[in-house]
Amino acid sequence: MTRVSENQSVRGLVSFVAENKRRVNEFSNQLTTGVKVSRPGDSIDAGVISRYQQQIGRIESYSNTIAQAKSYLTFQDEVVSQANDILVRAKEVAQQGANETLDATARGHLAEEIFQIRDQMAALANSSYQGKYVWGGSDDDDPPFDQLSYTEPATGNANKRYVFDAEPGTSNSKSIKVTDDISVALNSPGQKIFGASIEVLERLSRALAGYSTTPASGTPDGGGSAFTFPTDYHTQTQEIKKCIDLLNTARDRDLIPERVSIGGRLRRMETGEALLELSKNSAQEVLNRIQNADETEAAANLQQAQTALQASYSVTAKVLRLTILDYV
Amino acid sequence: MTAQQALLANASNNIANVNTPGYSRRQIEIQTQVDPAALNGLLRIGSGVQLGQISRMTSSFLEASLRGVISNQGKAEVRNDYLARIENVFSLTGPQSTVGSALNDFFSAINQVSINPSSLDLRLNLQQTGEDLVSTIRTTYNEIAKGQDELDARVPQEVEAINAFTKQVAYLNGLIASREAVGVSAIDERDQRDTVLAKLSEKISFNAMELQNGMINLSLDNGFPLVSQQTARSLSTTKDPSFATGDLPNSLSDGILCYVVYNYGTDTEPSHLDLTKTIKNGEGSLAGVLQLRGYADPSNTSPFQADGELVTLAARIEMLTRTLLTNVNQAYRGGDENAGTPSFSEASSADLNGNPPGVFGLFDFEFGGIKDANNDGVASASDLAATGITSFSRMLKLGFSAPEEFAASRDSNPIPGSTSFQSGDSRNAQALLDLRNTTFGFALDNHSFNGTFDELYNATVSTMGSMKASAQIELDVAKSSYLTASNKRDEISGVNLDEEFANVIKYQKAFQASARMIKTAKDLIDTIVSLI
Numbered sequence: 001m002t003r004v005s006e007n008q009s010v011r012g013l014v015s016f017v018a019e020n021k022r023r024v025n026e027f028s029n030q031l032t033t034g035v036k037v038s039r040p041g042d043s044i045d046a047g048v049i050s051r052y053q054q055q056i057g058r059i060e061s062y063s064n065t066i067a068q069a070k071s072y073l074t075f076q077d078e079v080v081s082q083a084n085d086i087l088v089r090a091k092e093v094a095q096q097g098a099n100e101t102l103d104a105t106a107r108g109h110l111a112e113e114i115f116q117i118r119d120q121m122a123a124l125a126n127s128s129y130q131g132k133y134v135w136g137g138s139d140d141d142d143p144p145f146d147q148l149s150y151t152e153p154a155t156g157n158a159n160k161r162y163v164f165d166a167e168p169g170t171s172n173s174k175s176i177k178v179t180d181d182i183s184v185a186l187n188s189p190g191q192k193i194f195g196a197s198i199e200v201l202e203r204l205s206r207a208l209a210g211y212s213t214t215p216a217s218g219t220p221d222g223g224g225s226a227f228t229f230p231t232d233y234h235t236q237t238q239e240i241k242k243c244i245d246l247l248n249t250a251r252d253r254d255l256i257p258e259r260v261s262i263g264g265r266l267r268r269m270e271t272g273e274a275l276l277e278l279s280k281n282s283a284q285e286v287l288n289r290i291q292n293a294d295e296t297e298a299a300a301n302l303q304q305a306q307t308a309l310q311a312s313y314s315v316t317a318k319v320l321r322l323t324i325l326d327y328v
Numbered sequence: 329m330t331a332q333q334a335l336l337a338n339a340s341n342n343i344a345n346v347n348t349p350g351y352s353r354r355q356i357e358i359q360t361q362v363d364p365a366a367l368n369g370l371l372r373i374g375s376g377v378q379l380g381q382i383s384r385m386t387s388s389f390l391e392a393s394l395r396g397v398i399s400n401q402g403k404a405e406v407r408n409d410y411l412a413r414i415e416n417v418f419s420l421t422g423p424q425s426t427v428g429s430a431l432n433d434f435f436s437a438i439n440q441v442s443i444n445p446s447s448l449d450l451r452l453n454l455q456q457t458g459e460d461l462v463s464t465i466r467t468t469y470n471e472i473a474k475g476q477d478e479l480d481a482r483v484p485q486e487v488e489a490i491n492a493f494t495k496q497v498a499y500l501n502g503l504i505a506s507r508e509a510v511g512v513s514a515i516d517e518r519d520q521r522d523t524v525l526a527k528l529s530e531k532i533s534f535n536a537m538e539l540q541n542g543m544i545n546l547s548l549d550n551g552f553p554l555v556s557q558q559t560a561r562s563l564s565t566t567k568d569p570s571f572a573t574g575d576l577p578n579s580l581s582d583g584i585l586c587y588v589v590y591n592y593g594t595d596t597e598p599s600h601l602d603l604t605k606t607i608k609n610g611e612g613s614l615a616g617v618l619q620l621r622g623y624a625d626p627s628n629t630s631p632f633q634a635d636g637e638l639v640t641l642a643a644r645i646e647m648l649t650r651t652l653l654t655n656v657n658q659a660y661r662g663g664d665e666n667a668g669t670p671s672f673s674e675a676s677s678a679d680l681n682g683n684p685p686g687v688f689g690l691f692d693f694e695f696g697g698i699k700d701a702n703n704d705g706v707a708s709a710s711d712l713a714a715t716g717i718t719s720f721s722r723m724l725k726l727g728f729s730a731p732e733e734f735a736a737s738r739d740s741n742p743i744p745g746s747t748s749f750q751s752g753d754s755r756n757a758q759a760l761l762d763l764r765n766t767t768f769g770f771a772l773d774n775h776s777f778n779g780t781f782d783e784l785y786n787a788t789v790s791t792m793g794s795m796k797a798s799a800q801i802e803l804d805v806a807k808s809s810y811l812t813a814s815n816k817r818d819e820i821s822g823v824n825l826d827e828e829f830a831n832v833i834k835y836q837k838a839f840q841a842s843a844r845m846i847k848t849a850k851d852l853i854d855t856i857v858s859l860i
Contacts, residue, residue, distance in 0.1 A: 005353075005822025006346050008815045015811055038421040040789050041411065041796025049420050050789040054428055054782050061436030068443050132444055132752060138737065140752030141446060168740045169750030175758060176442045180765055183758065186443065291420065324826045 013316040020309035027302035030293035037291045045290045052287040059280040066178050066269050075129050077262045083124045084255045090117045091247045097208050098240045104229045111208035115157040118201035122162045125194035135190030137170040144190035150222050158209045162198045164191040178272045184265050193258045196250040204243035331377045332839040339831045342823045350523030352386040352821035384515045386821045391522055394813040395529035399611035401806035402530040406616030407799040414475050417468045418792045427468050428785040430461040435764045442754035451731035458726045469721035472642045473580035479621040483586050484565045486531055486614040491562045493528035498560035501543040508542045533611035550606040564591055570600045572626035578718045580631050580642045631718050632773040637795050644788040647770035649721040652691040657707040660690040676739045677756040678749040680732035693723040
């Protein structure tokens with residue numbers, strides 16, 4: 001027969017009560033914090049939890065970056081789209097100007113509109129976002145297009161000349177990471193997008209205003225002289241016609257591809273964002289499963305533990321009250 | 329009647345000691361009295377009852393196994409308590425930053441800076457996350473180092489308690505032997521000695537051997553006699569052991585770890601015997617302290633050559649720190665990639681003011697001496713070694729102090745020897761970002777890990793978690809085996825009040841019956857006398 005001494009029964013009862021109390025405490029903690037694993041020792045999955053937390057943190061930071069980059073690219077999209085629109089208008093004016101029914105004075109009036117368009121184009125190329133020039137490459141504190149002048153005329157609108165600032169770094173583009181493996185360029189060098197447009201607008205406006213531009217093709221070098229009318233009237237017409245072609249080239253070769261490219265980058269970011277969201281959700285799901293407490297389960301467990309605690313209290317009280325002294 | 333009285337007295341003594349720790353219930357043996365004279369007669373009616381010996385109801389086997397589980401519990405408790413504290417710096421919830429979250433924030437801030445490298449706001453954010461990262465690394469390391477220091481400071485206290493207990497055992501050995509040699513029972517002393525042994529076993533595990541004369545000899549696993557007969561050998565702790573020839577192992581906080589020794593020599597000319605390793609490999613709270621704290625042979629001077637859980641954790645953090653100081657700084661500063669052959673004396677990156685970063689430009693450490701010992705412009709492991717610093721995690725700081733000093737741009741001048749940098753260039757920041765997914769071969773003394781920063785941290789959390797979880801399991805197991813072992817012991821040695829009360833009634837009845845016998849005898853005599 002097993003002897004059960006007083007110490008044994010008390011020790012047993014006390015340890016049952018203590019264990020049940022600990023369980024009540026554990027489950028009520030789970031319920032109030034909603035978290036099952038709060039320290040590494042709480043689960044063998046601590047390393048896994050830490051890995052998922054990092055993954056989610058990383059995804060959140062990428063999402064953040066993408067949101068900022070998207071607004072940056074959307075801004076560029078708008079600017080390039082405006083540039084495209086005014087170039088279309090410039091072509092209309094040029095076609096009108098190429099008509100030989102107009103005399104030099106009438107062409108001079110058309111020149112005024114092209115001057116406006118040229119200045120607008122330069123302003124678009126020099127646009128800034130959050131205080132930094134978008135198309136300045138990595139040299140974003142200086143406007144990418146500097147204003148110089150033509151030798152002839154010495155003053156006036158036809159004298160204005162815009163030249164891309166070819167300092168080191170201006171041909172770089174900024175890029176950021178949108179996921180661990182994907183880097184996306186944020187901007188393109190300004191010369192590539194706006195260079196040709198500005199050149200042709202200058203050439204066109206000067207032609208309409210009655211000035212030739214040297215060299216006859218390619219990037220203007222700042223030279224050129226006034227046409228003499230009526231001798232040069234036909235030359236002027238040829239110059240204007242040439243500009244129509246150049247306007248087409250500038251649009252087709254530079255502006256439209258850039259819009260497409262911006263659109264493509266935006267789409268890539270959106271795809272990236274969706275993918276990140278997807279993997280964030282699945283990571284979050286796993287994390288919830290292993291780290292967070294299932295409330296129903298925790299509540300049921302708490303109820304069970306409370307019942308067990310009450311039972312152990314009642315048993316303890318009953319057993320300890322029993323003594324032979326009551327019967328002698 | 330005297331016999332019944334003695335039995336009653338014993339029962340009341342048992343009842344009185346029902347709650348005395350270590351008390352073993354006593355039983356008085358009673359036997360029929362043998363009367364040699366009666367042998368000559370025809371009938372042997374018997375001549376009554378006689379008191380035999382008082383015996384302790386105890387089992388030396390159960391006592392020994394109880395001591396074993398007490399030792400296990402002592403060790404498990406220490407390990408569990410300290411690991412629970414360290415565990416908090418690797419928290420998986422809450423707002424406080426951990427090394428893992430700080431790393432993530434830092435790299436995120438670098439990516440943000442790339443969007444607009446000359447924005448001071450973004451740079452300020454980067455600087456703050458950088459400060460946060462280095463301070464989190466420092467705090468994490470220091471918490472672990474502090475844990476080691478506290479454990480180290482606990483060693484002498486534990487040793488003192490052990491010495492007090494072994495002295496008591498030796499003293500009680502003397503009492504028991506001298507009493508029992510002259511036939512006097514020494515059961516109270518034996519109870520006391522068992523209690524002291526139980527207390528001692530909470531601190532340290534030992535082998536106990538009872539001798540013929542009732543004394544108990546105690547020895548450690550390597551045979552070192554803690555108590556032999558009436559002599560207790562007092563252990564001591566030292567940070568200057570006589571067996572060490574050169575520099576001693578450093579602690580994580582650059583101190584010296586103490587050794588548990590026995591001094592065969594004198595105080596002035598010590599001759600130490602190292603018992604640290606033997607005790608560490610045993611059980612008991614001192615073993616728990618030493619196991620967590622770690623132990624290194626005197627010839628190993630690096631704090632990370634020691635074993636022990638805390639050292640493993642700290643080594644992980646230190647490997648991270650050293651990689652930040654070397655590989656990351658190298659990538660950050662770069663060599664002029666346009667200079668043909670890499671010429672590291674010229675940096676390939678620059679800050680917002682166009683100044684190249686220093687050799688320890690991104691992550692730096694507090695140190696008054698020369699940091700780039702070989703002056704090659706590259707932050708390398710040999711430069712770190714040359715400083716003589718044992719743990720860099722304690723001194724880690726951010727390499728730049730103003731937001732514009734973060735070097736985000738790269739040289740875009742193709743001419744060797746000439747450089748040009750633009751404020752809007754973020755290629756260096758992007759290059760740094762690549763390090764996040766770079767696999768490094770982290771190595772430090774006998775610790776090594778292959779993986780990314782994140783993987784290193786996750787593995788550390790995993791290690792921490794399994795250490796803590798296993799300490800918890802050990803503790804749970806030790807507690808339940810303690811319950812079982814003490815129940816087993818109490819099954820034999822414990823006092824059962826019901827039993828004692830029943831005995832009291834039994835003895836009382838016997839006493840009454842004996843008294844009645846006297847009255848009956850008196851009545852008989854009275855009858856005879858009245859006949860006369």
